[in-house]
């Protein structure tokens with residue numbers, strides 16, 4: 001079998017309302033799908049992390065840099081291909097956009113391998129440790145509105161996510177340390193005392209501000225405090241983890257086994273959040289997962305993007321061994337963005353219907369079809385595809 005083309009499809013639409021997190025506001029939803037075709041008619045789908053113009057630049061890397069390296073290669077040689085591409089791009093970026101681009105290609109090769117074998121990706125990895133997972137819903141984004149409006153909305157949105165059947169909820173912060181503590185109080189008010197919530201700072205704090213917010217919200221008992229400081233700030237992570245009672249999480253902006261080795265050896269994470277569509281695809285995710293477990297660091301995948309990303313993550317959550325194991329082991333959850341996302345909800349010929357599953361059972365089933373087990377709708381892709 002030979003690879004005959006490697007194409008990107010960047011999809012975009014205007015959101016019904018502007019959303020924000022601690023770094024920026026955004027008004028368009030983007031997804032970057034990768035399609036790998038073969039001479040035997042089998043097509044694989046993958047996805048690259050990275051919105052907006054990042055996606056368009058990554059499309060250039062996928063089609064103009066990676067495609068010529070691997071045309072004619074056997075798509076089943078995905079580990080050989082991974083290392084060939086990585087080694088040839090190493091001098092130009094061991095992290096960042098080159099790895100995001102490689103991620104989408106690698107996931108598509110796993111989809112092809114599953115389709116050839118007639119097996120879902122979690123079976124290729126080694127089987128399902130669980131066939132369904134709980135999901136946590138996040139919303140509570142920042143908007144160009146007053147603090148009072150934020151507080152009222154955060155209370156309402158948190159309550160709505162709890163009512164929708166999710167197992168936990170996650171909020172954004174980033175208005176400022178004092179305001180952010182009030183936001184966390186508003187979320188706790190919306191969900192009551194026993195429902196888990198998490199705080200995601202998207203690395204907007206200095207270490208001292210992160211200590212202030214972390215200590216102020218400790219009594220609200222958040223499950224984790226995500227990306228409190230910049231991903232490069234290894235000292236800050238280590239000091240925060242040692243000094244706060246809350247779990248420190250992060251890693252969505254880390255790439256590859258070498259970057260992950262460094263942040264794990266730094267001992268700054270209670271919970272690791274690898275992003276499979278960014279860190280190097282499924283091949284590299286499995287190596288990073290092994291590294292995390294070698295450091296006895298539990299993993300809850302970072303999930304963002306279209307239904308292709310959600311499906312890939314469901315297979316990975318299924319194939320994740322319990323660590324350390326037991327009758328009632330610690331379990332991962334599926335991250336689920338509850339804000340408007342047509343590329344997740346409407347992309348597939350048979351939708352995953354995560355919201356419907358969560359509402360009915362509080363759980364999400366792992367796909368069982370060959371490969372990713374999902375089928376993107378080409379007419380839908382054509383309708384939303386952008387080229388620049």
Ligand SMILES: [Mg+2]
Nearest residue numbers: 200226227252
């Ligand atoms: Mg995050």
